[in-house]
Amino acid sequence: RNFLFRCLLRERRDRKHLESQKMLQRCAFNVVRQLTRHQVTDASSLVLERSLNRVQLLGRVGQDPVMRQVDGKNPVTIFSLATNEMWRSGDSDTFASGDISQKTTWHRISIFRPGLRDLAYQYVKKGARIYVEGKLDYGEYTDKTNVRRQATTIVADNLIFLSDSVKEKI
Numbered sequence: 001r002n003f004l005f006r007c008l009l010r011e012r013r014d015r016k017h018l019e020s021q022k023m024l025q026r027c028a029f030n031v032v033r034q035l036t037r038h039q040v041t042d043a044s045s046l047v048l049e050r051s052l053n054r055v056q057l058l059g060r061v062g063q064d065p066v067m068r069q070v071d072g073k074n075p076v077t078i079f080s081l082a083t084n085e086m087w088r089s090g091d092s093d094t095f096a097s098g099d100i101s102q103k104t105t106w107h108r109i110s111i112f113r114p115g116l117r118d119l120a121y122q123y124v125k126k127g128a129r130i131y132v133e134g135k136l137d138y139g140e141y142t143d144k145t146n147v148r149r150q151a152t153t154i155v156a157d158n159l160i161f162l163s164d165s166v167k168e169k170i
Contacts, residue, residue, distance in 0.1 A: 053135040055154050057107060058162075059083040061128045065121050077111045077121045081132060081154075109134070111156045120159055133158035 062080035069075045085103045109132055111117045124130065134156035143149050 055132075055134050055136055057081055057083055057109075057132045057154065059107070059129070059132075061124055061126055061130060062106060064126050065124050067117075067121050074112065075117065077117045077124075079109050079120070079124055081107045081109050081130070083107065108151065108153045109156050110137075110153045111159075113157060116156070116159060120156075123161065124159075127163075129162040131160040131162060132156050 059081045062082050065077045065079040067075055067077050083105050085105070087101055089099050089101055111120050132154060134154045137153045137155045139151050139153065141149055141151060
């Protein structure tokens with residue numbers, strides 16, 4: 001009797017798990033369907049394709065922000081943000097064994113939006129913990145030795161200050 005009850009509970013749990021998987025697949029399919037639209041070969045019924053370029057970072061500021069301006073227009077606040085990735089090497093079944101490894105990635109953050117740009121320039125400080133939302137931007141520039149270089153930048157459109165010292169000042 002106990003065995004039959006456990007079997008029924010297991011079957012019910014498995015059915016719910018399968019239903020939730022199917023629901024998740026339907027949701028994911030609907031999101032992908034809404035984000036992507038196929039272009040029709042007929043030029044008269046052209047449909048624009050949707051895409052997504054979003055970045056979310058949580059880390060510590062590596063340097064105080066600087067404000068730059070080219071030819072007196074388009075001022076921008078720029079600073080670096082460090083994010084850390086940690087993992088345990090060794091046997092994954094036991095958490096106690098294995099060495100902890102860490103990798104730090106540095107990101108260049110640029111803020112063009114006037115209110116946010118000025119707020120970041122005034123309150124973001126080296127070592128502060130912040131959350132950044134924005135989009136990826138790839139560009140090229142020529143360095144001092146006339147070598148063309150590529151740069152990846154996060155163009156921020158939202159900041160959340162997580163350090164207590166910064167939150168108290170605002």
